[in-house]
Amino acid sequence: MRCLIRTIAAQKETLEYRDAEYVVSEISLGAAGDCTVHLEGRGVLPRHALITQRRDGRVQIKADGGAALLINDKPQRSAVLAKGDTVRIGQNLFTVIGAPFGFDLALSLAIEGAAQEADTLEFELGPMSLAEAGWSRRRWAWLCVLMVFSVGLILPLIWSLWPGEPEARPAHWPVTDNAWSSGPLHTAHRIPGLIDDCGACHEAPFVQVQDKACKNCHEIADHVARPEKAPAFANLDCAGCHREHNEPQTLVRMDEALCVDCHGDIAQHWPEKSALQNVADFDSHPEFTLSLLQQQVGTGDAAKGDANIEWKTERIPLNHPDLAEHSNLKFSHAQHLNADGIDGPDGTQVMQCADCHQPQQNGMLMQPIQMEQHCAGCHSLAFEATDPERQVPHGSPQDVLRSLEEYYARLYAIQGGPVESVHELSRPAQRPGKPPKSFYAAMKAWADERALEAATTLMEESACHSCHEVTVHADKKDASRWTVLPVKLTEVWMPKSRFDHGAHLQIECGECHQAAKSEKPTDVLLPDLKNCKQCHGGEGSNMKVSTGCVGCHGYHQTGIAKGQSQ
Ligand code: HEC
Ligand code: HEC
Ligand code: HEC
Ligand code: HEC
Ligand code: HEC
Ligand code: HEC
Ligand code: HEC
Ligand code: HEC
Ligand code: HEC
Ligand code: HEC
Numbered sequence: 001m002r003c004l005i006r007t008i009a010a011q012k013e014t015l016e017y018r019d020a021e022y023v024v025s026e027i028s029l030g031a032a033g034d035c036t037v038h039l040e041g042r043g044v045l046p047r048h049a050l051i052t053q054r055r056d057g058r059v060q061i062k063a064d065g066g067a068a069l070l071i072n073d074k075p076q077r078s079a080v081l082a083k084g085d086t087v088r089i090g091q092n093l094f095t096v097i098g099a100p101f102g103f104d105l106a107l108s109l110a111i112e113g114a115a116q117e118a119d120t121l122e123f124e125l126g127p128m129s130l131a132e133a134g135w136s137r138r139r140w141a142w143l144c145v146l147m148v149f150s151v152g153l154i155l156p157l158i159w160s161l162w163p164g165e166p167e168a169r170p171a172h173w174p175v176t177d178n179a180w181s182s183g184p185l186h187t188a189h190r191i192p193g194l195i196d197d198c199g200a201c202h203e204a205p206f207v208q209v210q211d212k213a214c215k216n217c218h219e220i221a222d223h224v225a226r227p228e229k230a231p232a233f234a235n236l237d238c239a240g241c242h243r244e245h246n247e248p249q250t251l252v253r254m255d256e257a258l259c260v261d262c263h264g265d266i267a268q269h270w271p272e273k274s275a276l277q278n279v280a281d282f283d284s285h286p287e288f289t290l291s292l293l294q295q296q297v298g299t300g301d302a303a304k305g306d307a308n309i310e311w312k313t314e315r316i317p318l319n320h321p322d323l324a325e326h327s328n329l330k331f332s333h334a335q336h337l338n339a340d341g342i343d344g345p346d347g348t349q350v351m352q353c354a355d356c357h358q359p360q361q362n363g364m365l366m367q368p369i370q371m372e373q374h375c376a377g378c379h380s381l382a383f384e385a386t387d388p389e390r391q392v393p394h395g396s397p398q399d400v401l402r403s404l405e406e407y408y409a410r411l412y413a414i415q416g417g418p419v420e421s422v423h424e425l426s427r428p429a430q431r432p433g434k435p436p437k438s439f440y441a442a443m444k445a446w447a448d449e450r451a452l453e454a455a456t457t458l459m460e461e462s463a464c465h466s467c468h469e470v471t472v473h474a475d476k477k478d479a480s481r482w483t484v485l486p487v488k489l490t491e492v493w494m495p496k497s498r499f500d501h502g503a504h505l506q507i508e509c510g511e512c513h514q515a516a517k518s519e520k521p522t523d524v525l526l527p528d529l530k531n532c533k534q535c536h537g538g539e540g541s542n543m544k545v546s547t548g549c550v551g552c553h554g555y556h557q558t559g560i561a562k563g564q565s566q
Pocket of ligand 3 (some may be wrong): 211214220221236239240241554
């Protein structure tokens with residue numbers, strides 16, 4: 001039984017009261033020192049009365065032995081106490097007041113004279129009791145349970161089980177299954193079909209979100225080794241790295257631990273094959289490895305003029321002594337970037353990187369080098385000194401030779417005979433009538449000869465030769481005489497990370513690429529890890545740009561930024 005007894009004492013003008021709380025099985029009242037409530041004054045026996053709680057929870061008072069109790073001013077041996085009842089023992093007047101929440105009984109005790117003030121005090125205590133408002137605690141409890149039940153379970157349940165498509169649900173339902181949400185969805189997911197349909201991700205009740213729910217909408221390239229190949233991935237589901245209901249946090253975990261958990265000790269997670277070096281943090285990051293295109297002997301038929309070359313990507317560490325790009329294109333950056341300038345169509349000009357390297361539309365990497373766009377302005381494919389405007393197409397030897405044959409045949413036809421120089425054409429041909437057959441034969445022979453001569457110069461001495469590796473099959477007298485080795489410039493050197501030129505516009509190209517000093521096309525001009533470390537620190541670095549693994553790598557590797565794997 002928990003009981004509150006408030007003793008009221010009159011002090012001149014003011015009233016003073018003291019509250020005492022008793023948690024006991026019974027309360028004894030009397031003059032004896034060991035009584036629970038010690039009473040004084042005339043007419044109080046050492047053991048006067050006993051307050052106990054009955055089985056039904058109500059509280060009763062009983063006189064002890066021959067003592068007298070005045071209950072509601074009537075002498076009684078015992079009574080069940082209710083609010084408002086008074087019990088007089090000698091000069092002590094007990095009044096039953098409303099018990100605060102959690103108490104079984106509250107009494108005010110006044111020594112005669114101060115008792116009349118008890119009412120005011122009782123008023124202060126009153127509103128603390130539920131019962132006071134006319135409702136038993138039990139009724140309140142039931143009402144609450146019912147409300148929680150319908151708001152938290154029944155209404156949302158009806159909503160979520162509504163037959164048909166999600167759109168068929170009533171527009172103004174008081175409580176939807178949003179009530180069960182553990183937080184707002186990420187903005188990227190606040191879209192029709194997700195915001196109003198928890199089931200799109202939570203496919204089954206009481207089951208964690210399954211990967212296949214995410215994959216219904218997301219076609220993602222998995223991590224290199226995931227999942228069947230590596231045991232480490234068996235327990236790694238989408239929700240492990242992608243948090244929902246966590247706005248404004250990102251949908252993606254970006255911390256280094258995400259990657260370092262495995263990459264700190266890769267062998268442990270990849271027992272079959274562990275060629276990768278451990279990466280415990282950015283400080284201990286290994287030197288970069290590049291993906292370089294390398295020529296291999298292919299299946300082509302060299303006799304037919306096929307280059308017989310295939311390209312394969314090889315991974316070569318950036319600090320490897322034999323690192324070289326074999327693109328079959330001849331080119332010297334140093335020659336073109338000469339600080340004193342280089343001859344161009346409009347006189348000497350100093351070339352800038354941007355004359356040849358323009359960023360791709362997304363700004364990340366550079367557009368591929370194109371002969372017509374970047375070189376042809378200075379490197380003409382003219383073949384006839386007397387007709388510098390005429391150029392051969394930039395194409396295969398076949399195309400080149402055919403266009404030359406056509407050119408010379410036309411000259412012969414117009415002129416009506418062999419011609420030494422284009423200037424002779426100022427005298428138009430004056431031969432009426434149909435020419436004899438022998439004319440065409442002579443024309444073809446002359447044109448073919450001139451074309452082969454011009455092509456040989458282009459291919460073996462001048463234009464083509466200056467930029468290309470051309471193999472000459474000296475015994476041949478047609479287009480199969482030359483094989484122009486295919487040109488393949490590596491476009492993505494670091495496919496397993498991403499790099500954004502757009503984020504580094506403030507930095508001179510030369511800070512990262514030693515192009516101005518490069519004489520040979522085989523030079524590899526890519527920056528190493530040390531370069532990046534000038535400015536980038538790992539996660540949490542505050543001296544430098546803080547970049548976690550995900551800043552430079554995607555988790556879903558293929559096609560993360562470059563549309564290319566390997
Ligand atoms: C875009 C997918 C997605 C949608 C839509 C979605 N959730 Fe979640 N929810 C998740 C993910 C992921 C988790 C965390 C992984 C887990 O616990 O299964 C999660 C966790 C929860 C949790 C915590 C459960 C736990 O195990 O920690 C509750 C509750 C929850 N979601 C309720 C909802 C409700 C209600 C809705 C509809 C308003 C909803 N979700 C819509 C993806 C989603
Ligand atoms: C009903 C289809 C649907 C489902 C199911 C779904 N998503 Fe999405 N998710 C989307 C759409 C639409 C976007 C927004 C795409 C965009 O912005 O390009 C998105 C965006 C994302 C993004 C990119 C956020 C960003 O900031 O760019 C991530 C990460 C993502 N979802 C992960 C998940 C995961 C994990 C799950 C499973 C728990 C999941 N999604 C389930 C439709 C879905
Ligand atoms: C080990 C952690 C990890 C797991 C597991 C994982 N993701 Fe991701 N996910 C990431 C990280 C990190 C990014 C951000 C990559 C970035 O910035 O390029 C991301 C990005 C995404 C994106 C944004 C678009 C994109 O391709 O970059 C989508 C969508 C996505 N994840 C869906 C999924 C789905 C679906 C699954 C489950 C099949 C899943 N993820 C499992 C870490 C993870
Ligand atoms: C569950 C373990 C695990 C997690 C988590 C993980 N990786 Fe990997 N990662 C691997 C394994 C296994 C390989 C393949 C090892 C091999 O081929 O020898 C790999 C390969 C790689 C590679 C090399 C790719 C290639 O083609 O050679 C890179 C880069 C990489 N992970 C980066 C990351 C980043 C960044 C993260 C964090 C977003 C991450 N990994 C998270 C296990 C993991
Ligand atoms: C006249 C045109 C031209 C100019 C100007 C030019 N480049 Fe290049 N660049 C090329 C060509 C052609 C290639 C491909 C052949 C090669 O690899 O050498 C190339 C390749 C590159 C490569 C990647 C290939 C490698 O070998 O590493 C980088 C990096 C590069 N250039 C940087 C620069 C920088 C930086 C500048 C300015 C300082 C610059 N380039 C100026 C034409 C040019
Ligand atoms: C602004 C004019 C200009 C542009 C544009 C230009 N070049 Fe040049 N290039 C020259 C000049 C001038 C020479 C020096 C010729 C000489 O010394 O005979 C030269 C020399 C060369 C040489 C050496 C030729 C030799 O015979 O030694 C090669 C190879 C070459 N350029 C390739 C290219 C390529 C490839 C491009 C396009 C990516 C290009 N150039 C763009 C002006 C240019
Ligand atoms: C100024 C240097 C230059 C000259 C001169 C030049 N080319 Fe090229 N050529 C290139 C470059 C750069 C590429 C690669 C980019 C492209 O296709 O535009 C290329 C590509 C080619 C290709 C395609 C190779 C492949 O595998 O895709 C052929 C064929 C070719 N050139 C033939 C010729 C012939 C024939 C000539 C002479 C008539 C010639 N080129 C003159 C620079 C030159
Ligand atoms: C400043 C950018 C940057 C940061 C930060 C970074 N990396 Fe790298 N990482 C690279 C580059 C660039 C490569 C070479 C990529 C390539 O060859 O395609 C690389 C290569 C790797 C490789 C080896 C791939 C291979 O085939 O050998 C792994 C594994 C790797 N990183 C993991 C991590 C992990 C784990 C973290 C976080 C602790 C991290 N990286 C942080 C830029 C970064
Ligand atoms: C902060 C260092 C940095 C700066 C500054 C920088 N680059 Fe690069 N560049 C790189 C890296 C790293 C790569 C390799 C990217 C890849 O292949 O993944 C690259 C690749 C290249 C390539 C070859 C691949 C491609 O994109 O075609 C060219 C060309 C190039 N850069 C030119 C330039 C030019 C021009 C500038 C100046 C406008 C420049 N870079 C400034 C770091 C830099
Ligand atoms: C001279 C300083 C400098 C150097 C050197 C440098 N960076 Fe950066 N990098 C920056 C700055 C500044 C940013 C922009 C940071 C931002 O926007 O928050 C940046 C951004 C990036 C980003 C985008 C990060 C993100 O979270 O979006 C990548 C990836 C990156 N750098 C990779 C590299 C790599 C790889 C190298 C070395 C080849 C390198 N950087 C060298 C200064 C540098």
